[in-house]
Amino acid sequence: MSGLNASLATALSGLITEQGALQTTTNNVSNVNTPGYSRQEPVLVASDPVVVNPLTFGTGVTLQNVESIRDPILESRIQQETQTQGQYSSLAQALQQTQIDFTSNTGDIGSAISSFFDSVNQLSTNPADLSLRQGTLTAAGNVATSFNTAANNLTQQRTNLDLSVVQTVGQINQFSQQIARLNGLVGNLQNVGENAGTFIDQRTQLIDQLSALTDVSVIPSDNTLTLTTANGVPLVTGQQSFQLQIQTNFAGLHDVYSQGSNITGTITSGQLGGTIQARDRQIPAFQTQLDTLAAGLANAVNAVQAGGFDLNGVAGTNLFTPPPVSGVGAAASLSVALTNPALIAASSDGTPGSNGNAEVLYALRNQAVISSQTPTAYYSGIVFNVGNETANANAEQNASALVLQQLNDQRASISGVSLDQEAANLVRYQQAYSASAQVISAINSMMQTVINMKTS
C-alpha cells in the first residue's frame, strides 16, 4: 500500500492541512482589533498510520480542530470585577453630581445660615430699625432658598437615576436575549463537535457587557450557560431568557421585578446596583440629613419667636412656615412665613427697643439645637458625609479600574492576537505548504518516470 499514490495522498494532506492552518492565521490577523475575539490555533494531528506488514507507514496530517485560546476562570474573574467597576463608576458619577450642591459657594446652606445669624446679631444692635429687620427677613429667605435648591437638586437627581434604572433594565433584557440566542448557536455547533469559538467569543463579550450593568453569576453546564443575578434570580437558562420588569412604586420611582417578585434591594453590583444604591440609599440619606437640619433650624427659630414680642408689642409668630411634623420634605418646603419685618419678635419685654429676644435668637447659632450639634456643625457633618462617600466611591472605582486593567492584560496575554506570532506562523505554514508542494512535484516526476518506462 506504500505506493506512489499513497505518498501523493500523504503529501496532499499536508497541502490541505497547511492551507487550513493558514486560514486560521488569516482569520486571527483579520480579527486583530475585534473586541472580545480570542485567537485561534489549528490543532494538527498525525493521521492514523497504516500497517503494511511488517512496516507501519504514516498517512500524513489532519487538521483536527480549530481551537479558541481562552481561560474561562480568568474570564469569570473579569466579569466579577466588571460588576464592581460598573457599580462604583455609576455610584461615583452620581455622588460627584451630588457634592456640587455641598461645595462651598456664596449661596450654599452653610453661608446662608451664617448670614442669617449675622443679620440677627446686627439687628440686636438696633432692634427697632426696620431696614435691619428687613435684612434678617431677607437672610431667612436666603436660608430657605438654599435648602430648597439643594433639596430639589437631590430630588431631581433621584429622578434622573430612576430613568437610568429603567434604561439599564432595558439593556439587561436585550443582553439576556442575545446571550440566550448565542447559547442556542453554541449548543448546536458543540453538539455536532464543531468549533463554536466565534460564538463563544461573542457570548463572553456580551456577558462582560452584562456584567457592567448588573451582578451576574455564570453557571456553565453541558454546551450551554445559565446566568443568574448574584442572588439567584435567573436571567438566562439555555436558550431561554428571563426578562426583568419594572414597576412604579409608591414613591413614583421604579422597582425591578423578576417573575412577579421585587428584586430591587437584592441587586448589589453593576451599573444597576450602583444606580439603585445612589437612588435608594445614599441620596435619601443626604435628603434626611438636610430635612433634619431644615426642620431643626425652623423649629428652633419659631420657638424663640414665640417667646418674644414684635415691634408692635404683640407676641411673636412663626418666622418659618412650620416644617412637617415628620420632618420629611422639610428642606424642600422650607419657607419664610413673615412678610412684614415689624413682626420679627426681637423684643423680650414688648417694647420696640428691647433686643432681648433677638439675643436669644442669636444664641441659637452656637447652641446644640440639631441632633446635639450647632446648625453649622451639623451642616459641616453633612458635607463631610457627602465628601466621604464620594471619595470612597472614587477610590473604589479607581482601584477596581486598575484591577480590571491588569486582568484584561492577562486575558490579552492569553487570548490576544499577536501579529508577530501570526507572522511567524504564516512563514511556517507557507514553508510547509511549499515543501508539500515540492514533494508532490517530486512524486509527479517519479510517476512520469514510471509511465515513460512503460511506453518506451
Next chain:
Amino acid sequence: MRVNPNPLPDVIAALAQTQQQINTDLQQIASGQSVNVPSDNPSSAAELIQNAGQASEADQFLRSAGSIQGEIQNADSTLNSVTTSLQRAISLGVEGANGTLNSADRQAVATEVRGIQSQLVSLANLTYQGNYVFAGTATQTTPYVVDPNSSSGVSYKGNSGINSVTLGNHFALQTNLPGSQVFSAAGGDVFQSIQDLINSLESGTGIDTAVTELGKASNSIDAQRVFYGNALNQLSAQQTYLGTETAQLAQRQNTIGAADLSSVISNLTTAETAHQATLQAVGQTARIDLFDFIK
C-alpha cells in the same frame, strides 16, 4: 511567556491618569484651593465650613461693635454736657444764695436755671439713629416730658430695661443705662435738684440745700459715666481681640484650604513630564511587527 500583544489600552489608561493629575493640579492653581469639592478632602471641607462660620461671626461681631460704639460715645459725651450744665447751675445757685441779691435778681437767676432745665431735658432725650438713648428699652418713646404736676417738673416715660449685645463667644456688652437710673437716681436726681433750685430761688429759702442736692446729682452723673467709659474700653478691647481672631481664622482657612502652590506646581511638572514621555514612547514604538520584515 506570552505577553499582552496590544499594550495600547494600558498606555491610554496611563495617559488618562497623568491627564487627571494635570487637571487636578491646574484646578488647584487656578482656584488657589486644595479643596475644591468635598471629596478632595472631606474632613478639611467640613472644617472649612465651620471655620468660615466662625470667621463670618467674628466679622459680624466687629460690625456690631462698630454700630454700638457710636451710640455709647454719644451717650458718654451727652452725659459730659449734663455735668457741665449742672456745674453751671451750681454756680448760679451759689450766686443766688448771695444775700445781697434782691427778689428780682433771684428771679432772673431762676429764669436762667429754667433755661438749663430745658437744656437738660433735651439732653436726656438724646436720640441716636432714631432711638431714645436714655429711655431704657422704650426707645421709641420720649423719655422725659415736662410735667408741671410733677415735683421734679418732668416725668419719666421710659422704662428700666437694658439691652446687651453679644460681641463674642461668652461675651455680651450691656449697651445702655435707663434714664431713670442716670437722671433720677435716689440721692442724685438731676431734675428734682434743678426744680428744687428754681423753687428755692423763687422763694428765697433753701438755696444752699438745693445747691448741695445739685452737687450730689452731678456726682451721680459722673458715677454713671463710668459705665459708658468702661463699655467703650471693653468695646475697644473686644475689637482688638476680634481683629486678632479674624486674622487667625483667615490664617487657619489658608492652612486647611489653600493649595500649596510650590508642591502643586512641582506635581504638575512631574505629571506633564510623565505624560509627554508616555506620548513620546508610544510614538516611537508604534506598530512594528514581524510582518514588516517578511518578504
